[in-house]
Amino acid sequence: MEKEKSMTIETLAAFAKRRGFVFQSSEIYGGFAAVYDYAHYGALMRENIKQAWVKEMIRRDDVKLLDSAVFMHPTTWKASGHVDSFADPEIDCKSCKNRFKADHLLEPLGYTDVDRMEISEANKIVEQVKAEGKLKCPVCGGKDLTDIKRFDLLVKSNLGSPTSELSEENVVYLRGETCQGIYLNYKNYLQNMRVKVPFGIAQVGKAFRNEVVARQYTFRMREFEQCEMQYFVHPTDEQPKYDYWKKERMRWWKEELGVPAEMLRFKDHEKLAHYAKAACDVEYDFNVLGKFAEVEGIHQRGDWDLSQHQKFSGENLEYFDQDKNEKYIPHIVETSGGLDRMFLAVLDSGYTEETLEDGSERVVLKVKPSLAPIKVAVFPLIKKPELTKLAKDIYQYLLSQHMVEYDETGSIGKRYRRQDEIGTPFCITVDFESLEDNMVTLRNRDTLEQERIKIDDMPQIINSRLYPEKA
Numbered sequence: 001m002e003k004e005k006s007m008t009i010e011t012l013a014a015f016a017k018r019r020g021f022v023f024q025s026s027e028i029y030g031g032f033a034a035v036y037d038y039a040h041y042g043a044l045m046r047e048n049i050k051q052a053w054v055k056e057m058i059r060r061d062d063v064k065l066l067d068s069a070v071f072m073h074p075t076t077w078k079a080s081g082h083v084d085s086f087a088d089p090e091i092d093c094k095s096c097k098n099r100f101k102a103d104h105l106l107e108p109l110g111y112t113d114v115d116r117m118e119i120s121e122a123n124k125i126v127e128q129v130k131a132e133g134k135l136k137c138p139v140c141g142g143k144d145l146t147d148i149k150r151f152d153l154l155v156k157s158n159l160g161s162p163t164s165e166l167s168e169e170n171v172v173y174l175r176g177e178t179c180q181g182i183y184l185n186y187k188n189y190l191q192n193m194r195v196k197v198p199f200g201i202a203q204v205g206k207a208f209r210n211e212v213v214a215r216q217y218t219f220r221m222r223e224f225e226q227c228e229m230q231y232f233v234h235p236t237d238e239q240p241k242y243d244y245w246k247k248e249r250m251r252w253w254k255e256e257l258g259v260p261a262e263m264l265r266f267k268d269h270e271k272l273a274h275y276a277k278a279a280c281d282v283e284y285d286f287n288v289l290g291k292f293a294e295v296e297g298i299h300q301r302g303d304w305d306l307s308q309h310q311k312f313s314g315e316n317l318e319y320f321d322q323d324k325n326e327k328y329i330p331h332i333v334e335t336s337g338g339l340d341r342m343f344l345a346v347l348d349s350g351y352t353e354e355t356l357e358d359g360s361e362r363v364v365l366k367v368k369p370s371l372a373p374i375k376v377a378v379f380p381l382i383k384k385p386e387l388t389k390l391a392k393d394i395y396q397y398l399l400s401q402h403m404v405e406y407d408e409t410g411s412i413g414k415r416y417r418r419q420d421e422i423g424t425p426f427c428i429t430v431d432f433e434s435l436e437d438n439m440v441t442l443r444n445r446d447t448l449e450q451e452r453i454k455i456d457d458m459p460q461i462i463n464s465r466l467y468p469e470k471a
């Protein structure tokens with residue numbers, strides 16, 4: 001029987017640490033706010049999610065892959081508008097000195113999209129809620145709060161010759177979004193990759209933001225990874241392709257990430273960037289946050305990005321359609337997901353506490369088998385040489401195809417529980433009968449069903465259950 005999910009961030013973070021998924025960065029120095037490290041099982045599962053996204057994007061004719069550098073010419077960020085306006089609105093509590101994102105304080109009071117407003121516009125709301133006595137510090141309850149101030153999100157660094165002074169002249173930015181690397185390479189793809197509009201460029205990579213508030217575990221990090229795809233279209237094709245990618249992305253979240261449909265929804269942006277005709281978020285209903293929150297954005301970006309880079313670089317970024325004898329700046333439909341939020345949604349929806357029929361309790365990570373960090377665990381029933389030999393042979397054989405673990409320590413029940421917690425879909429147990437009949441026990445993580453299967457049939461059975469779509 002599954003328990004009601006009333007999980008806190010603390011429960012999930014403690015679980016993810018205990019089972020080797022996610023560690024706080026720099027823990028021996030007391031931690032480093034909003035920066036996290038992925039341990040063995042976390043890194044494996046995150047890699048599986050990344051591969052599922054890449055596979056989805058590029059196993060088609062019209063989308064190509066890119067892996068661009070984190071550092072880009074600094075003018076990139078002037079052209080993109082980030083240097084001037086990539087900032088969060090923040091409010092400080094004058095009593096306890098805590099700092100908050102203004103939208104986090106104003107959303108519960110019924111004001112949405114504050115982070116997309118001009119500061120002056122948002123401050124009118126602050127003035128009003130202050131006058132009504134509604135604005136309170138969520139930490140100390142104090143009502144003495146500042147107006148909204150701008151907090152720059154771009155992370156700066158310096159690059160130059162080893163002898164040059166660190167100064168504003170050699171400032172570089174750690175990329176605040178990966179898509180800028182795509183725009184800078186658009187012309188290269190046209191000239192060298194034999195692509196024609198409509199086409200897309202997809203990439204997964206690190207992005208860095210000096211986020212104001214850092215209390216939402218891996219939901220809001222200062223170093224994170226984005227899965228972005230920019231689809232270049234004729235201006236008249238922007239709306240149809242936006243509708244198409246909305247459908248495709250929602251399908252992916254359900255089918256490929258295995259996130260329950262009822263925990264996903266679209267939310268249209270009420271406040272649009274001046275160049276955008278439409279934009280929406282895919283939102284997931286996080287158990288640990290107690291609310292729906294953005295996990296991916298799908299945006300119509302018009303010709304803003306290429307026009308800006310054309311203006312700042314002086315390069316002609318027009319597309320010439322030879323068939324129609326027409327020149328234009330392609331418009332862009334963007335799908336922009338956060339890999340760490342995909343990971344958190346998979347962990348959050350998979351984490352299950354159950355009471356079994358015999359009254360015992362277990363924690364089980366019910367993630368889609370293809371995303372599980374370990375696919376199969378192989379055990380000898382007990383630690384006897386004849387059993388361990390056969391179990392190790394099976395382990396070695398399966399290892400050539402999947403991530404597999406071998407475990408001979410502790411009771412068989414404990415070994416099953418350990419694998420349940422890291423989401424291993426199948427366990428294989430070798431017992432004394434196996435030596436006689438060449439059969440092993442295959443145990444299913446979710447149903448707990450145990451069946452005897454022939455060792456010879458094992459690879460095919462495991463494959464067809466891990467990847468039913470290929471069977």
Ligand code: GAP
Pocket residue numbers: 176177178179209211218219220221222224225226228294295296297334336337338339340341
């Ligand atoms: N190129 C468009 C863009 O970057 P965004 O809404 O700022 O749009 C896209 O970010 C996605 O990146 C978000 O939906 C989210 O999944 C992820 N993301 C953004 N900021 C993040 C952060 N601080 N920590 C983790 N993921 C983040």
